[in-house]
Amino acid sequence: MYGVLYVADDAANPTSFIPQSNLGNITLRMNLEPRGIVTFNITDIETSNAIENAIVVVKQDETVIFTGTTESEGEIEAWLTYNDNYTYSVTAPGYEPIEDTDLTVTADHTINVSMEPSDPEFDITPDEKDFGTIIIGNASEQIFTIENVGGRTLEITDIELSGDSDFIFTGQTTASLETQETHEIMVTFAPATEGSNSATLTITHDADNEPVTVTLNGEGYDATIVISDSWTETFEDDSETRAYWTQIYEEGSVDWIFETGAGGGDITTANSGTLNARFFGQSWTEQITKLATPPFDLSALSNPVIEFYYAQQVWEGDQNELKVYYREFGGEWIEIAHYTDNISTWTKETLNIPDNAAQIAFEGIDYYGYANVIDDVTIREDDSLSPPTLADLRVDGETIEGFSPDVLEYSVELPNNNIDIPIVSADANDENADVDITQATELPGTATVLVTAEDGETQLTYSIDFTIATAVAEISSYLNVFPNPATSKFSIESNKAIRQVKLIHMSGKVVKDIVLGVTTNIDINVSNLNTGIYFIQIHTIESVHTKQVQIMR
Numbered sequence: 001m002y003g004v005l006y007v008a009d010d011a012a013n014p015t016s017f018i019p020q021s022n023l024g025n026i027t028l029r030m031n032l033e034p035r036g037i038v039t040f041n042i043t044d045i046e047t048s049n050a051i052e053n054a055i056v057v058v059k060q061d062e063t064v065i066f067t068g069t070t071e072s073e074g075e076i077e078a079w080l081t082y083n084d085n086y087t088y089s090v091t092a093p094g095y096e097p098i099e100d101t102d103l104t105v106t107a108d109h110t111i112n113v114s115m116e117p118s119d120p121e122f123d124i125t126p127d128e129k130d131f132g133t134i135i136i137g138n139a140s141e142q143i144f145t146i147e148n149v150g151g152r153t154l155e156i157t158d159i160e161l162s163g164d165s166d167f168i169f170t171g172q173t174t175a176s177l178e179t180q181e182t183h184e185i186m187v188t189f190a191p192a193t194e195g196s197n198s199a200t201l202t203i204t205h206d207a208d209n210e211p212v213t214v215t216l217n218g219e220g221y222d223a224t225i226v227i228s229d230s231w232t233e234t235f236e237d238d239s240e241t242r243a244y245w246t247q248i249y250e251e252g253s254v255d256w257i258f259e260t261g262a263g264g265g266d267i268t269t270a271n272s273g274t275l276n277a278r279f280f281g282q283s284w285t286e287q288i289t290k291l292a293t294p295p296f297d298l299s300a301l302s303n304p305v306i307e308f309y310y311a312q313q314v315w316e317g318d319q320n321e322l323k324v325y326y327r328e329f330g331g332e333w334i335e336i337a338h339y340t341d342n343i344s345t346w347t348k349e350t351l352n353i354p355d356n357a358a359q360i361a362f363e364g365i366d367y368y369g370y371a372n373v374i375d376d377v378t379i380r381e382d383d384s385l386s387p388p389t390l391a392d393l394r395v396d397g398e399t400i401e402g403f404s405p406d407v408l409e410y411s412v413e414l415p416n417n418n419i420d421i422p423i424v425s426a427d428a429n430d431e432n433a434d435v436d437i438t439q440a441t442e443l444p445g446t447a448t449v450l451v452t453a454e455d456g457e458t459q460l461t462y463s464i465d466f467t468i469a470t471a472v473a474e475i476s477s478y479l480n481v482f483p484n485p486a487t488s489k490f491s492i493e494s495n496k497a498i499r500q501v502k503l504i505h506m507s508g509k510v511v512k513d514i515v516l517g518v519t520t521n522i523d524i525n526v527s528n529l530n531t532g533i534y535f536i537q538i539h540t541i542e543s544v545h546t547k548q549v550q551i552m553r
Contacts, residue, residue, distance in 0.1 A: 034082045036108045042074045042090060045114035050074025054092035054115070058103070060084060080105040094118055094151035094179030117151030117179070122207040124214065131189040131218035137295040137329050137358060138246050139190035144214065146185070146203065148177035155206040159185060163199025166191045167216055190330070191220025225296040227304075230380035233293070235275045244294035248361065252287035254279070256364060262313065265370035271309040271346040276375035279320075281366030292361040295329065296379065299355070303382040303458065306360055307350045313370040314342040320369035322362060324351060329358040346375070352382065388433040388453040388460050394425045394508075395464065396537070396544070405429060408461065414443065414468045420546030423535050424449065424464055425508030437508045439535065440466055441548065481536055485550040488527040492538060494520050500539040506532065526551050 042054040051074050058066035058078055065086075068076040080086060086103040088111075095115040103111070124146050131140045148154035154177040161169040171185030191197060201214040223244040225231055235242055235258050247255050256279045261268040263280060270276040281287030298304045312320045324337040337351055353360065360379070364372040389405035400410055412422070421440050424447040428435050432454040440447045449462040480493045492498065498519055503512035503526070511529060516522065524536075531553050538545045 035079050036082055036105050038078045038080050038103070038105055038108070039110040040068075040070070040076050040078065040088070040090070041110055041112045042070050042076075042092065043112070043114055044095075045116045051092050051095065051115060054090055054095075057089045057091075059087050059089075059100075082106060090115065093149070096151075119150050120148055120152050120154035120177075120205075120207045121150030122154060122203075122205050122212060123147045123149045124203065124212060126214075127212075128215045129187070129217070131216070133219040133221050134189055134191050135223045135244055135246065135294060136191050136194065136220050137224070138292070139188050140218070141186055141188045143184050143186050144201070146175070146177070146183045148179055148181055150207065151179050153178055156183060156203065157206065158202075158204040160202045160204075161187065161199055162202065163216065164197040166193075166197045166218070166220065167199040169201070187216060189216070189218040191218065194220050194222045196220075223294040225294055226300070227296050227298055227379055228300040230378060231296065233377040234273050235270075235277050235375060236273050237275065241294055246292045248290035248292055250288040250290060250363065252281065252283070252285065252289070254281050254283075254287040254289055254366065256289060256291040256362075262311065262371040262373050265313040265315065266344045267311045267313060267346070267370070267373055271375035273375075276373050277362070278371045278373050279364030279366065280371035281368065283366075284368060287366040288363060290325070290333070290361040290363045291374075293359050293377070295358050298353075298357060298379070301355060301381050302387065304353050304355055304357070304379060305350050305382045306353050307348065307376075307378040307380065308362075308374055309346045309348050309376050310339065310362075310372070310374045311343045311346055312339065312341075312372050313344040315369045318368040320367055320372050321365040322372050322374075323365065325361040325363060326353050326357040327359050327361075328356050331358075333361060353379075388451040388458060389429050390426050390435075390449065390451060390462060391429045392427045393449065393462060393464075395422045397423075397425070400464065408463065410462070410464045412464055412466050414466060420537075420544065421445065421535070421548065422447075422466060423504050423508060423537060423546065426451075426462070430454065435507075437506065439506050439508075440464075443468055479538065479540075479545055479547075481538075481547050481549060484547075485552045486526060487552055488525065490524045490526060490536065490549060492522050492524070492536070494538070494540060496520070496540040496542055498522060498538060498540055502537040502539075503529075504535045504537060506534070 040056045042051045043049060044051060052070055052072050054070040056068050056076050057064060066078045068078060070076045082105050084105065087100045088103050089100055090098040090113050092115055094117055096118050098113060098115060124144055129142050134140050146156065156175040159173040161167060166189060168188040168190060175183040177183055187201065197218045197220060199216040201216060202211055204211045225241065233239060233241055256277050258275045259278045260270055260274055262278060277291060279289060310322060312322055319342060322339040323335055325333040325335050327333045362374055393400050393403050395412060421443060424437055424439060426435055426437060426449045428451055434452040436450040438448045444467045447464045451460045482491055498516055500516060501514045501522060502510055504510050529551055531551055534549050534551060536547050536549055
């Protein structure tokens with residue numbers, strides 16, 4: 001007979017066996033004890049269902065000789081020596097334990113063990129929460145997990161949050177939990193004012209213990225930065241505002257950190273100084289985290305922009321990405337930029353942001369490329385775009401009294417014998433700006449001048465309020481313009497001598513200027529003019545009159 005002999009590495013406590021060869025003839029003497037298979041079948045006494053994960057422990061003279069766990073069919077097998085005396089115990093989550101039951105093995109057989117479900121038992125994790133200091137405008141969330149660690153059904157009948165309103169409860173207030181089932185609820189701490197806050201979460205249930213209370217605490221801190229001119233974050237250790245940036249985990253739980261460069265690749269220094277912000281996932285799984293600025297107040301800025309330096313170098317085909325967001329105070333994040341290219345040197349970017357923005361966030365998206373890095377974040381007024389202003393503002397061809405490009409509102413009082421509506425005209429300082437004039441249509445009335453910059457978005461509005469010293473006089477009976485509307489010509493009749501007639505478009509542009517000798521009647525050809533509203537300014541030997549007319553086709 002041929003075979004291989006294996007020798008234990010340690011006879012007293014063997015952990016492995018080593019094959020032996022070339023030993024010659026060997027005589028082996030073995031003492032064999034008859035052993036049998038005992039099958040433990042563990043079931044629920046009420047439903048007869050198999051119990052999985054029940055633990056069976058067999059002892060002999062207080063020494064544990066077997067430990068096993070049941071699988072889904074509720075069974076586990078133990079090899080035990082015939083005619084020896086044993087005890088066994090069975091424990092299972094949610095069931096009353098069975099302890100030290102006698103057992104003697106005389107043959108292979110099955111022991112049926114029926115277990116009685118235990119009463120429901122309440123557990124919550126965590127059982128208290130201190131949210132610490134949270135910047136006003138930000139929020140911190142905590143999930144609480146309720147579990148039935150008993151056997152029978154646990155009924156959650158009510159969940160109530162009381163205390164300061166800065167704590168917000170989210171979740172179902174009732175639940176029925178079988179053994180080992182869980183129910184999650186969430187509390188958010190979003191302070192609106194500075195100072196200490198506290199609240200209590202009270203959970204009512206039908207287990208033996210009384211309603212459970214969970215203590216909640218948190219501190220609100222106002223870190224709002226009022227930006228009157230500009231603000232810059234350097235991420236250096238001596239920065240006064242770096243500590244108030246917050247991490248918002250979208251996927252995973254990797255933080256932005258403050259280090260030098262990217263920690264690999266070509267970005268080996270900060271853009272300036274020593275430190276910059278760095279985001280690197282160090283994992284094959286997707287990691288996404290926002291790094292949010294402290295809250296700020298931009299009310300002093302007309303055209304705010306954010307300026308920053310960033311890089312995100314590709315690593316063997318893997319490319320990290322960066323998104324930029326803003327949000328109003330307590331609002332949702334709104335994306336304003338998404339960078340997906342390989343950037344291997346510090347690169348400057350400038351983005352327009354709304355003047356009602358209260359925070360900016362940089363979202364690092366780790367796809368296993370070299371780290372996302374940002375540095376020298378500045379919020380300031382956009383000095384590349386000056387507000388569009390007027391170079392001149394005229395009423396009936398004369399510069400308005402007290403005109404200044406920075407003065408937007410004017411008031412002109414007309415004499416009580418002037419019953420005609422004045423004509424406003426204007427010129428912009430920038431030849432690329434657009435000037436749109438809305439003339440007054442009655443007295444008293446208002447004319448407006450809208451100046452739009454070259455970008456098509458930045459605007460400034462001037463207004464001229466016309467008043468008269470007394471009630472508006474009736475139109476003089478000796479002056480008549482007809483027909484109105486007209487298609488090809490207007491006729492003017494007057495019992496006073498007419499010296500000059502101007503036809504002015506609503507924009508303020510003079511389209512006809514006719515100088516006369518002495519006449520009381522005149523026809524004006526308008527067949528070459530576009531359809532629209534015009535003003536006829538009639539100069540007689542005594543006064544100036546303005547009438548609104550319409551050209552139709």
